[in-house]
Amino acid sequence: MTKNEIKGVAGFSFAACAAGIKKSGKLDLALIVSETPARCAGVYTTNKVVAAPVVLTSPRTRKGQCQAILVNSGNANACTGEQGMKDALRCGALAAESLGIDEELVAVSSTGVIGAPLPMDCFEKNVAPLVNELAENRIDIVAEAIRTTDSFTKVSAAGGEAGGKPYTILGVAKGAGMIHPNMATMLGFVMTDAELDPAFIDAALRGAADRSFNSITVDRDTSTNDMVLLLANGKAGNPAIVAGSREAELFCERLDAVLLDLAKMIVRDGEGATKLVRIHVCGARDDAEAKQAACSVATSSLVKTAFFGEDANWGRIIAAVGYSGSEVDPNRIEIRFGDVPVVRNGVTTGGELEAKATEVLKTPEFTVTVDLNLGGGKADYYTSDLTYEYVKINADYRT
């Protein structure tokens, strides 16, 4: 089975329905349930304005156990005050009652419009029936139900083996904002049947999120609702994977791959985006400075519109590197579009190579390499182009 054919993972079941939260009548409420309480880890928005479901779920998952995730789209339950907290609690209680499990084992998650109260009748009527529809191999229906402006669903999976037992990692995500600068919510739920040591699961998720979702967005730009959860129910029957082991390393590689795959889908689905561009900065004094410079290029509106215009405008890239705050010697900078060098020692390599670079820009996915030639630091950042369509989607979002 290829990773695209994996639709389930042992011991997890899925359901979704159109609860009426979205005016469009599309799927908007989903449930993910593990047969038994799963070990869990979560990473959450660092925004100081935090939506009720994050306030509720974050301390629950910090206890390390989770059995069910109730997630809705169409309404973020953010900036909704005390009522929002009551509503989030009630959502969790509805799922817990219907499943016959402890409330503390339920994670709730919301995405959609900010500032409107959650339409609780939609939950009151639909959570219990949802439980009867739980089925294996239906990650697709969850992926569908968590969409807001996403133009396609996002699922990725990987398989591995630990202690002779095969396991699966299955991830689903939503997000289609310009990602940065951005408040469009990013949600990610990752399920595995591998048994993970409690001291390992948290670091594994944090590391993978850093190299994926946090390389398309940064802390200061997280929305009020961002949440990534990893649930591990141990159904694979392997001895718990412990930090520092070779098996932990392999698990992390696979988790990284699943999350990076989802993260790239989010960029590719950037609102109005027509291109996926990897900004690869190398030769920085250290990795942190490389990431800072890559971020600066990846988030420049002028660079992003030039990508849309298929214009090898390296001047905008060099300027973005210059104001990134990272150490730069302008006379050492090299820039390549794909394999085509357009800047060497800070100056153009000439019109012929620039014309070749324009050909690279015409492709839907390419890498821009910025070599600072100062040290060994490197980092990747993924970005999209800035298009008419982006403006249209975001100007019309609530109308």
Add this chain to the structure above:
Amino acid sequence: MTKNEIKGVAGFSFAACAAGIKKSGKLDLALIVSETPARCAGVYTTNKVVAAPVVLTSPRTRKGQCQAILVNSGNANACTGEQGMKDALRCGALAAESLGIDEELVAVSSTGVIGAPLPMDCFEKNVAPLVNELAENRIDIVAEAIRTTDSFTKVSAAGGEAGGKPYTILGVAKGAGMIHPNMATMLGFVMTDAELDPAFIDAALRGAADRSFNSITVDRDTSTNDMVLLLANGKAGNPAIVAGSREAELFCERLDAVLLDLAKMIVRDGEGATKLVRIHVCGARDDAEAKQAACSVATSSLVKTAFFGEDANWGRIIAAVGYSGSEVDPNRIEIRFGDVPVVRNGVTTGGELEAKATEVLKTPEFTVTVDLNLGGGKADYYTSDLTYEYVKINADYRT
């Protein structure tokens, strides 16, 4: 004479021509000359990639004297290596020779495409003739010649009196980028006939630039070529204005007014912009946190597209405040569009007021107030909306 009718200032003369640097054949080379060496101060880009004219001019103006400014549009002479420095030097020498003054008294300034060598024949042929065309009251022709993507010219002036002697402050600027995040060059040249004390002129310019140009852009986003110069030739005959005096205070007020006026014109002329929005943050713990929060709101692409869509989407504003890094208590935030409160204590004031707020958004200029209710810190930031036209201008810039 109203400030819009002031086209000159005692002891300064102006000239411009179409030197062929711009392919369009429009005005692209200008000269500003003071009869006698003027006292001067300059503020420059903080970008680490600095264009040759900035490298040349910055140390010259630091000596405190300047008599002429040679400025071209169409080519930024940035990322042009050693040749770029030679060319900038030659430009200054041409002006100095033609005027019969010391090279060190000439400031050179460029704006336009990055990475292409300066077409020196355009300068060789046109600088000397330009000297013969110098005339008073022709700030308009300079304003015209420094335009790149500017859709209108930018001139502002104010008058004052010191020691019984009337003086004039006359400013001209160019800039029409989205300003932030941005590498579009901002140039500003301010001339006054007031006599200013050498210990005062620098602080006066720095303060005024902070409250104007630096409240539409921030350090990290300066282009390779940004430059603001203040020249004071003392023709008004007043005793030198010294720091700390009442006359210094009044001079600063007027200088602020001229620079803020020019800065607002730049925002109003934001590429593709249809609205000028003042983001007023108050109630922050201090002014620096207020500015940080205002900047975060003013630069959010989602907020800016909502302005374009005339959507009172306060959720995006509250989220931008939340990720700004400034201290925020979500339950205390108040937001007003014009005079219409849409958020109180972090939650909506209801649909009726939101509808009223939408009316405010339909006007071309309005203020959004964010009151954090934490302290006495306040700051203003000016921004524009993000439109289809912005994408079009920047995608097609070089084609």
